[in-house]
Amino acid sequence: MTGGLLLLAGALLLWPGPAALARQRWRSVVRSADVGLRPALGVPLPAVAATAAGAVAALLSTPLVAALAGGCAALAARAELRRRAGAQEEARLAALVEALTGLGAELRSGRSLDEATRAAVAACADDDSGRALARAVRSPGDGAGEADDGGELGRALGRVAAAARLSARTGCSLAAVVGAVEDDLRARSRHRLELRSATAGSRASAALLAGLPVLGLVMGGGVGADPWRVLTTTGTGQLLLVAGVGLEVAGLVWSARLVRRAVR
Template identity: 70%
Template sequence: MTAALLLVATAALLWPGGTALRRRRLRRLTRGRRSASRAAVPPPAWPALAGAAAAAGGALLSTPLVAALAGAAAAAAVRAVLRQREGRRDEERLDALADALAALAAELRSGRPLEAATTSAVAVCADDASGAALARALRVPGTAAAGPGTDLDRALARVAAAVRLSAHTGCSLAAVVGAVEDDLRARRRQRLELRSATAGPRASAALLAGLPLLGLAMGSGIGADPWAVLTTTPAGQVLLVLGVALEAAGLTWSARLVRRALR
């Protein structure tokens, strides 16, 4: 099976059509099996599945209260991971769009017509969805929605406006495309700098979030058995619910502060 996959990848690389098309074919081959396996369970259902699994494990190992808290915590954790992954995918789409705009500007400056330059730019785009959206903005600029939206939507709206302006006045489209590319790359550098600046506070928040677990472990190590107190006594159950609520509130507030700093 591995040898067959290597032969198919080699054939895709050696197939005529240019380096950009070869990279695109290889990317589609490597992502095909992963996308097919992920399509079986849609991402919106993952928090519910994780919560149900954690609740079932908590019910088997401890009390119903622990099961409910474990299910809620697992669902919230998976939802946060999915949100983080979606943010990374958005950044990858912006990087792919910036590369495509750089290729488009170079093609236009060399004197190629817009249709041929669009085909070349879409071919070098590392994200198929971003490439298709760029093609629509260039070929049918009236479909690009203006106004508030994601960074990708705003960039495509600027490109579509530049196409309409160039068609009406004859101004250079390459200069505006290059300016949009420079803006995307500048925003990317700013996000990286802000992420580096907030790495310390994020690490501190994660460390503080793990201190209650460390306290439970230390109490169990000296023979105090705090877990039994928290799960079997009425006062301990009240304290457990309050502690989990405060923990969730602290993590949510810390994440919100970091998100506001990254904007």
């Protein structure tokens, strides 16, 4: 038990901070929740996490604990991949909004569409978003401006392509239409941030409740009851351990789903 706690503490100390994650966010291009966030050998991160956690738990405890640790590690890795993919999509959306700001400014200054598009793409912080914006503006009628995935970025590029088609058909100012799309994207981003702030308390409560069973084990060991031995060496304890871990995972998944539905 003590060895497992020491390994967990070491892993938390080595976990990259927000600054390192932000730098990685701008260096990589995410096309799905799994692509681009895998180890160098192409093995999915959940499989690596499950294998590592299962191996450590097998050395420190029973095979049942190893199986449960592997499953929980895989679920945690999937949740982390989903969180990083969402953060990177938000970063790409922010880069697209800034590129739209530059495109509108260049068009209002009197530059041609090609020159304004090249300047906006050059100023875009994400190369892939810049190229997609150029396709959406220059070829809005053939669907080339839409992103490969169906996420928020793809819908945003679809609105940009629709704005370019509207300008081409009606002759209205492309700068005005692009500005309207930019305002819409900024409003949507502010709305998502407000919803995340409103649900921050719920997420913190769910995390606190999830840690209470671990605190109970530590307190039980502190008073000499040794609940870990009961849970891992007796038949009744093993059944209770499996049921407790299952209920814990179900509660976390349910609370995360409720928060995601509220944020949408």
